[in-house]
Amino acid sequence: xxxxxxxxxxxxxxxxxxxxxxADRADDLEGTVLTVASTVVSKAEGRTADLEEYPVxxxxxxxxxxxxxxxxxxxxxxxxxxxxxxSTELLVEAPFLLTETRFGHITVNAGIDRSNVPExxxxxxxxxxxxxxxxxxxxxxxxxxEDVSVIVTDTSGRPFRxxxxxxxxxxxxxxxxxxxxxxxxxxxxxxxxxxxxxxDELAAAANLVTGEGADGNPAVVVRDWEFGDLEGSDExxxxxxxxxxxxxxxxxxxxx
Ligand code: GDP
Ligand code: MN
Ligand code: MN
Numbered sequence: 156x157x158x159x160x161x162x163x164x165x166x167x168x169x170x171x172x173x174x175x176x177x178a179d180r181a182d183d184l185e186g187t188v189l190t191v192a193s194t195v196v197s198k199a200e201g202r203t204a205d206l207e208e209y210p211v212x213x214x215x216x217x218x219x220x221x222x223x224x225x226x227x228x229x230x231x232x233x234x235x236x237x238x239x240x241x242s243t244e245l246l247v248e249a250p251f252l253l254t255e256t257r258f259g260h261i262t263v264n265a266g267i268d269r270s271n272v273p274e275x276x277x278x279x280x281x282x283x284x285x286x287x288x289x290x291x292x293x294x295x296x297x298x299x300x301e302d303v304s305v306i307v308t309d310t311s312g313r314p315f316r317x318x319x320x321x322x323x324x325x326x327x328x329x330x331x332x333x334x335x336x337x338x339x340x341x342x343x344x345x346x347x348x349x350x351x352x353x354x355d356e357l358a359a360a361a362n363l364v365t366g367e368g369a370d371g372n373p374a375v376v377v378r379d380w381e382f383g384d385l386e387g388s389d390e391x392x393x394x395x396x397x398x399x400x401x402x403x404x405x406x407x408x409x410x411x
Contacts, residue, residue, distance in 0.1 A: 158363070159376050162180060171199045173374075174294020177291070184376065189376055190321075192308055197278050197279060197280060202278060204279055206231060207233070209234075212239070214239065216235075219235040223250040234277075241256055246404045246405075251263055257282070259392035280324065284324035288327035292304070306326045323391065329387070331390065332351055333383065338385070355391075
């Protein structure tokens with residue numbers, strides 16, 4: 156497979172049509188996977204915010220008193236309020252905020268970014284990243300680029316390991332994972348649990364090309380990669396009932 160950036164994308168503004176910006180700068184997209192950093196999806200969708208828009212609740216005051224001041228202003232109770240408003244559940248409240256976003260992704264600070272946001276304090280994640288991916292996919296199809304799969308990505312930390320990597324937040328035109336269960340290994344033993352999260356693996360690979368900071372490559376074209384014949388599934392986010400770690404976190408409560 157080959158991963159190449161879509162070069163010369165401009166600073167993305169609210170209301171920009173990402174499919175158009177990308178289609179103008181890339182050809183031969185048929186049959187490819189296109190990854191798009193959530194940062195530019197959020198910018199195009201106007202998901203910027205300012206701290207002054209968040210009147211602080213008592214809960215946000217309480218939370219802000221316990222979170223570590225990692226990036227300077229994160230102790231701001233208005234920031235805690237913004238995280239609460241983007242979230243359906245607070246899993247960890249100190250020394251950092253780990254929450255479930257409204258679309259099911261679990262991440263630190265509800266994925267709210269404070270970098271690459273000109274003129275505003277905060278960049279919120281797209282509201283429904285799979286719908287964003289589908290809009291981009293449809294926009295490309297309308298411009299003659301058939302059979303493109305789109306993955307909206309974010310840089311995200313992992314439990315148990317240092318460092319961040321690209322993950323998929325939303326996808327369109329392909330399933331999230333492929334199911335190897337029932338396939339055989341080299342010794343003929345049947346695979347019992349292997350479900351490969353291909354959207355995350357593609358997001359992680361593409362993020363090497365996307366880069367970080369000021370690299371300026373929010374869109375990456377993945378060529379010569381095939382989903383293949385295995386059965387696909389769109390289940391990426393675990394439900395609480397299906398997630399032992401999360402159940403354990405519910406039992407564990409931070410005591411100030
Ligand atoms: P995230 O991983 O989705 O949170 O986004 P990042 O802040 O890591 O940005 C991903 C990539 O997009 C980096 O290479 C940034 O330099 C680049 N980037 C961010 N915003 C823009 C933009 O408006 N235009 C362009 N051309 N690149 C951007
Ligand atoms: Mn981000
Ligand atoms: Mn990033």
